[in-house]
Every structure is written in structure tokens, then in C-alpha cells.
Amino acid sequence: MTEKPDYRHLFVLLKLAEMGAHRRTARISTEYLAGKLGTSQQTASRYLIELDNKGWIKRTVTPEGCLIKITEAGVKELQKLHSNLRFLMESAYPPSITLEGTVFTGLGEGAYYISKEKYQKQFIEKLGFDPYPGTLNLRLTTDYDVKARSELEAYPAIEVEGFRDEDRTFGHVKCYPATIENKVKGALILALRTHYDVSVLEIIAPVFLRKHLKLRDGHKVKVEVLTLP
Amino acid sequence: MTEKPDYRHLFVLLKLAEMGAHRRTARISTEYLAGKLGTSQQTASRYLIELDNKGWIKRTVTPEGCLIKITEAGVKELQKLHSNLRFLMESAYPPSITLEGTVFTGLGEGAYYISKEKYQKQFIEKLGFDPYPGTLNLRLTTDYDVKARSELEAYPAIEVEGFRDEDRTFGHVKCYPATIENKVKGALILALRTHYDVSVLEIIAPVFLRKHLKLRDGHKVKVEVLTLP
DNA sequence: ATTACTACTAAACGAGTAC
DNA sequence: TGTACTCGTTTAGTAGTAA
Numbered sequence: 269m270t271e272k273p274d275y276r277h278l279f280v281l282l283k284l285a286e287m288g289a290h291r292r293t294a295r296i297s298t299e300y301l302a303g304k305l306g307t308s309q310q311t312a313s314r315y316l317i318e319l320d321n322k323g324w325i326k327r328t329v330t331p332e333g334c335l336i337k338i339t340e341a342g343v344k345e346l347q348k349l350h351s352n353l354r355f356l357m358e359s360a361y362p363p364s365i366t367l368e369g370t371v372f373t374g375l376g377e378g379a380y381y382i383s384k385e386k387y388q389k390q391f392i393e394k395l396g397f398d399p400y401p402g403t404l405n406l407r408l409t410t411d412y413d414v415k416a417r418s419e420l421e422a423y424p425a426i427e428v429e430g431f432r433d434e435d436r437t438f439g440h441v442k443c444y445p446a447t448i449e450n451k452v453k454g455a456l457i458l459a460l461r462t463h464y465d466v467s468v469l470e471i472i473a474p475v476f477l478r479k480h481l482k483l484r485d486g487h488k489v490k491v492e493v494l495t496l497p
Numbered sequence: 498m499t500e501k502p503d504y505r506h507l508f509v510l511l512k513l514a515e516m517g518a519h520r521r522t523a524r525i526s527t528e529y530l531a532g533k534l535g536t537s538q539q540t541a542s543r544y545l546i547e548l549d550n551k552g553w554i555k556r557t558v559t560p561e562g563c564l565i566k567i568t569e570a571g572v573k574e575l576q577k578l579h580s581n582l583r584f585l586m587e588s589a590y591p592p593s594i595t596l597e598g599t600v601f602t603g604l605g606e607g608a609y610y611i612s613k614e615k616y617q618k619q620f621i622e623k624l625g626f627d628p629y630p631g632t633l634n635l636r637l638t639t640d641y642d643v644k645a646r647s648e649l650e651a652y653p654a655i656e657v658e659g660f661r662d663e664d665r666t667f668g669h670v671k672c673y674p675a676t677i678e679n680k681v682k683g684a685l686i687l688a689l690r691t692h693y694d695v696s697v698l699e700i701i702a703p704v705f706l707r708k709h710l711k712l713r714d715g716h717k718v719k720v721e722v723l724t725l726p
Numbered sequence: 727a728t729t730a731c732t733a734c735t736a737a738a739c740g741a742g743t744a745c
Numbered sequence: 746t747g748t749a750c751t752c753g754t755t756t757a758g759t760a761g762t763a764a
Contacts, residue, residue: 273508275504275505275507275508276504276505276738278504279502279504282581282582282585285585286581286585286592287591287592287593287595288590288591288592288593288594289591290585290586290591291589291590291591292591292594292645292648293641294591294594294595295595295641295645297746297747297748298747298748298749299747299748307739307740308739308740308741309740309748309749310739310740310741310748310749310750311738311739311740313748313749313750314738314739314749316748317749329747329748329749330639330641330747331746331747331748332597332639332641332746332747333747333748334747334748335641346582346585346586347586349582350579350582350583350586352511352515353511353575353578353579353582354579354583356511356514356515356519356575357519357575357576357579360520361517361520362516362517362518362519362520362521362523363515363516363517364516364517365517365521365523366516366523366524368561410561412522412524412559412561412564416521416524419521505757526727526728526729527728527729527730528728528729536758536759537758537759537760538729538730538759539729539730539731539758539759539760540757540758540759542729542730543730543757543758545729546729546730558728558729558730559728560727560728560729561727561728562727562728562729563728563729728764729763729764730762730763730764731761731762731763731764732760732761732762732763733759733760733761734758734759734760734761735757735758735759735760736756736757736758736759737755737756737757737758738754738755738756738757739753739754739755739756740752740753740754740755741751741752741753741754742750742751742752742753743749743750743751744748744749744750744751745747745748745749745750
């Protein structure tokens with residue numbers, strides 16, 4: 269995730285591909301490459317040596333120039349960049365939205381709702397985990413977070429259907445897979461109880477978050493909400 | 498063509514897009530961005546300032562972090578990179594092959610063939626220019642060039658059909674659009690007369706190349722042959 | 727908490743040149 | 746012609762720190 273790709277080398281690789289070196293062995297002089305890169309001949313030469321050492325190209329030096337072929341590993345790097353870009357450019361939504369809120373104690377109704385068998389079954393099936401019976405409540409304190417939360421409502425969600433038992437009806441719930449504090453995978457649930465205002469977030473997870481993350485009222489918590497494709 | 502895109506900034510832009518900043522205003526602290534980039538907080542801060550000055554992002558500094566939105570110009574840069582990569586990765590052929598050969602004087606038959614009306618009409622229609630009546634002959638001197646020429650034969654070409662007149666038949670010709678010496682747009686023609694060997698190239702162009710490029714026998718000439726999608 | 731300045735260090739670059 | 750070395754210069758990156 270937080271690896272450090274050498275974008276300088278990746279860029280050179282792209283230029284070599286523009287010269288066809290990803291499909292065939294191409295003859296490319298360091299001077300010519302330098303022109304394409306906007307650098308000196310010496311720098312271009314160095315790049316080729318570095319790419320060779322890295323295993324991204326195969327390089328044969330001849331008196332007429334270098335014979336360059338991008339290796340499978342090199343092509344894979346370009347493909348990685350390509351699929352990354354395609355994913356970003358072709359989706360209408362951001363890949364994720366990070367929200368921050370302050371822990372507070374709710375009315376304790378979370379456990380009651382979450383435990384309802386009809387909900388629970390759907391959580392397991394659609395979210396892939398059996399939620400701890402209770403929700404973590406977060407209060408959004410900045411305009412940014414409130415605005416971001418409201419944007420979220422327009423995004424595609426995992427839909428958990430409502431139902432009716434002897435006494436009353438239980439509403440439809442929208443879920444968004446989320447990572448809490450960059451550590452625990454859980455979900456943000458929206459509209460479970462509509463009387464909660466727009467500055468409140470409810471989080472469920474397979475574990476008891478307060479204990480697991482050693483949270484107390486007033487602590488700030490980061491939630492990375494994943495949007496769906 | 499030989500512009501110098503700042504790949505450092507482009508890479509930062511990509512990372513910002515991964516955080517959704519191409520679709521919405523995202524809150525990103527310089528510290529967080531630094532982590533994603535593998536740099537220091539100070540460098541991340543400088544990048545954001547530079548991208549802002551460049552007009553690729555809109556940046557609002559708040560006590561909770563920077564609010565970042567990639568501008569239209571910034572998104573356009575990412576799209577440019579994306580379509581460039583898509584073109585390269587999705588095509589089975591290299592975009593072009595550059596060959597180098599030495600000028601020599603042929604048998605002068607080029608003019609005769611080129612001038613045949615049935616060929617000429619097709620050249621105009623399929624290549625988009627009326628060829629000067631004559632071919633420039635180049636002799637390939639390196640293994641690389643001979644091998645590259647033979648690869649070319651397997652690539653898709655513009656097909657010029659043969660025909661028959663009172664006396665004899667005129668064969669099928671394969672043409673590849675080409676740029677001669679990075680200056681003149683013309684075409685490489687293959688198999689016009691099959692008795693020519695694999696180390697010979699025949700070039701046609703709307704102008705008299707020998708005069709236009711001040712060529713004499715023995716001069717080296719670069720031909721960038723374009724492959725077709 | 728943040729951002730971002732200044733002053734310094736490290737790395738990249740390119741001129742000259744050997745081969 | 747080519748590539749690629751050394752080495753002085755330039756530029757990018759970071760630590761410390763103010764706001």
C-alpha cells in the first residue's frame with residue numbers, strides 16, 4: 269500500500285514503450301532517448317543502466333545504439349499503472365472517503381437492532397462478518413465531515429432489507445464497508461434509526477470496537493468508508 | 498511530442514486521485530500524503546503548493562488538513578496518461594519501427610511502376626498523397642535493421658492491389674506510412690519487385706526525396722515506419 | 727493538531743572526456 | 746559515430762521550528 273514506486277524509472281519505461289520496446293527489441297540511442305525525456309545523454313544512459321539492473325529492461329550495447337527490450341517484469345509495471353489509472357478514471361465515485369468523528373455514548377439501542385435475526389443474517393451474508401451486538405457512535409464535528417457524510421448517501425451501498433415482526437417494522441439499512449482507525453474492517457450503517465441527525469455516524473464491526481481500540485468518549489476516530497464500483 | 502511532462506507532479510496527482518480528489522474535495526493532511534508518497538511532510542507540502550501554482554489542484558488549508566480537489570486541468574493530465582497507456586498496452590504491435598539504411602541507386606524501375614495509373618490511383622486514395630514517380634532505395638547494413646524489416650512483413654499494412662494490363666501482371670504491394678529523416682511523410686513499400694532482397698528498402702513520397710533532403714549515394718537515412726492499429 | 731518557512735544535506739544532473 | 750566514466754554544479758529532499 270505505502271510502497272514507494274520509482275516513478276522516474278516508470279516514466280522512462282513508458283517512453284521506451286512509446287518507442288515499441290514493450291513489443292520488440294528496439295534500437296534506441298541514449299542521445300535519442302535523452303531528447304524524448306528532456307534530459308542529457310548521460311542521464312539517459314544512467315537510466316537505462318538502472319532499469320537494466322532493476323530487471324525492467326534487457327539491454328545490449330552496440331556501436332549503433334542500445335538494443336532495448338522491456339522485460340515481462342517491466343511490462344507488468346506498466347500494466348499495473350494502467351489498470352490503476354483505468355480504475356480511477358472509469359469510476360464515477362472516489363475509491364474511498366475518510367471521515368473523522370468523536371466517540372460518544374448513544375442510547376444503547378444499537379445492540380437491540382443489530383441482534384435482530386433478520387438483520388443479522390443479512391449482515392453475515394452481505395458484509396461477510398457477524399457484527400458485535402452494538403454500534404460505535406461517532407459525532408462529526410467539522411463541516412467537511414458532515415458534507416462528506418451526506419455525499420455518501422448518494423453513492424451505491426450494500427442494501428440490507430427491512431422487515432416486520434409481531435410488534436413493528438424495521439427499516440431498510442444502507443451499509444458501506446469501512447476500515448476503522450486503519451485497523452479494523454467493519455461497516456458504516458446509515459438510516460438505521462432516522463431520528464439520528466446528519467452529524468452522527470454508526471459503525472459496526474465483528475469485534476467490540478471500544479475495547480479493541482481502547483476507545484473512550486471524546487476520542488477521535490478515523491473511518492475510511494469504501495465506495496462500491 | 499518532445500515536451501517534458503513533470504512526472505513527479507503527475508505521480509503526486511495520481512496519489513491524490515487514489516484518495517478520491519479527482520471526484521470530490523478530499524481532506525488530506527500533508528503528513529498523510531507524505532506517508533503515501535514515501536517522502537517527508539515538508540516535501541508533500543511543497544508538492545501541494547507546486548501543484549496548486551500549476552493549476553492542477555485547488556487547495557484550501559484548514560487546521561484539520563488541506564482540502565484538495567484536482568482541477569479539470571489536472572484530471573485532463575491523468576486522462577492523457579491513461580489513454581496513452583491504454584493505446585500502448587492494448588495494441589499488439591509497437592507504434593512504430595525506426596529503420597536506418599544507406600542510399601543507393603537502383604535500376605530506375607521505380608518510376609515505371611509507380612506511374613502505372615492503376616497503382617497511382619490506389620496510392621492517392623489509400624496513402625493520401627500522389628507519389629513522386631520514383632523510389633528512394635536504401636540498403637540495410639545491420640542485422641538489427643534486416644530483422645526489423647522482416648518483422649514488419651507480419652504487421653498489418655495498407656494493401657495496394659495488383660492488376661494485369663495487355664502485356665503482364667503487376668503484383669500486390671504492401672505499404673506502411675513512414676516519416677523519412679523525421680521530416681517528410683511518405684511510405685515504405687514492400688514486395689513491389691520480389692527480386693529485391695531483404696536488405697533493401699523502397700521509399701515513396703509526394704516529393705523527390707533525393708533533392709528535398711539533399712541525399713547522395715552512401716548517405717545514411719532514418720525511416721520511422723508506422724504500424725497500423 | 728496542522729502548514730510551511732529557513733537552512734542544511736543528499737541526490738540527481740550534466741559537462742568534459744575516455745573508449 | 747556510439748556509451749558511460751569522473752567530478753563539479755544544481756536541484757530535490759529533510760530537520761528543525763515558527764505560526
